[in-house]
Amino acid sequence: MKIHYDNLIYSLQRAGGISTYWSELTSRLLQDKEDISFTESFNHNVARKTLSIPPHCIFQNKHKQTLISRFQRISLPFKTEFIFHSSYNRVTNNPKARQVVTIHDFVHEKFYGGIRRYLHLHQKNKSINAAAKIITVSENTKRDLLEYHPHLSSQNIAVIYNGVSEDFYPLKDKSIAKKPYLLFIGSRAYYKNFSFTIDVVKQHSDFDLFIVGSALNKKETDELNNKLKGKWKLFSGIDNQLLNELYNNAFSVIYPSAYEGFGIPLLEAMKAGVPFIALNSSSIPEVAGDAGILVNDLDLQQFAQAINIVDAQRQQIVDKGFLQAQKFSWEKSYAETKAVYQSLGL
Incomplete structure (x- = not known):
């Protein structure tokens, strides 16, 4: 062949x-x-x-x-x-x-x-x-x-x-950040709702925002500095070792994308042992199964409630994620x- x-x-x-x-x-x-x-x-x-x-x-x-x-x-x-x-x-x-x-x-x-x-x-x-x-x-x-x-x-x-790559797994030593952070990964096209993510983090002063993706444009940088000055960090062109560390140390992955063909970051997050909060849309329920927290609407209050659920039920969510990740x-x-x-x- x-x-x-x-x-x-x-x-x-x-x-x-x-x-x-x-x-x-x-x-x-x-x-x-x-x-x-x-x-x-x-x-x-x-x-x-x-x-x-x-x-x-x-x-x-x-x-x-x-x-x-x-x-x-x-x-x-x-x-x-x-x-x-x-x-x-x-x-x-x-x-x-x-x-x-x-x-x-x-x-x-x-x-x-x-x-x-x-x-x-x-x-x-x-x-x-x-x-x-x-x-x-x-x-x-x-x-x-x-x-x-x-x-x-x-x-x-x-x-x-x-x-999902074997590069993603739980780490024993978790010490990458001084403050808890939410992790946003991937494209920032408008249907990914990056600006909404900024507003979620702004609403929760205890969290920083870590971003994995391409270089920021001026509009994005200005919005981040206006709403989250000193509370965000960008990681571009990183390898899986550092990405796995970022997953492991995150409070949660935040993934308010309105549309995904699949959604690999959710699978990587589950494999690494970190909860995710995602919009209940397109293919995301196929990947998520009963793991993570799926939010029905792009609504700040619903995402705030999801953060509270992660805080209260973290280990249960992580355990379900491990089981779901084994299917892929x-x-x-x-x-x-x-x-x-x-x-x-x-």
Whole structure:
């Protein structure tokens, strides 16, 4: 079974959930010594740095990834049938390819407009239409897929949950901060409700806010300084060791996102033994199970009540999180992904 991976995602983000997903699959394919090759461009991706891909397996694009090149079809020289799987919605023009695509979410369809939405959907729809098999990372994402593409056959869609790294686990020594803090992780796009998070922390003077993600823009910095001056800290481009320390020392992860294709930070939090407070929306209940605290509305009072519940029932919440996290693993995700490849009969 010949497999070709398009490592486009590493050129589009320095770190993120899709990069984690892609590197976890890749590392296991390499470990199993599968017949795999790669297309990639120069990048500074954190997850890519953890991989030891033999240079002879890489079709290296020596030029920097451009806005145009990410939408172009990839030319590949293979003369016999092979599996092509792109990390982010790119397709190949090789007629021998059996194409697989992973759909992580429908953020652009639901929350964006203009040229950004048009370009994303143009690329995504091409990959969906070219795919012999489609993977979604949650049942919620599968429902969204069939809503936006009702012509698709459900039989060609496989729901494969993300896993969680062994890098996340409870620590004995917890001494990273002088004050208790709430931890916000990931993108700060407007549907993630970062500004609401700031207001939650402002309402609770006992807490600081620790932020894991990309560099702040001026508007975000100004809002933080106006509302939480001296009470916030940003961590960018960090490795899993430090991220695990941040989880372990947090009072709680706060995750008021209105939409998630999956929600890896919630799984990491459970594995590390920290409660989370999240909005009860999209795929989040699939990941959360009966662990953590799910809040029905984006309401300051409801989030305040959730903080009180975490304080009163912390160990019970943590124990439920450990049990829920055991349902997810990258080994399981990898095995189910390989089964999708094998179902194509190559």
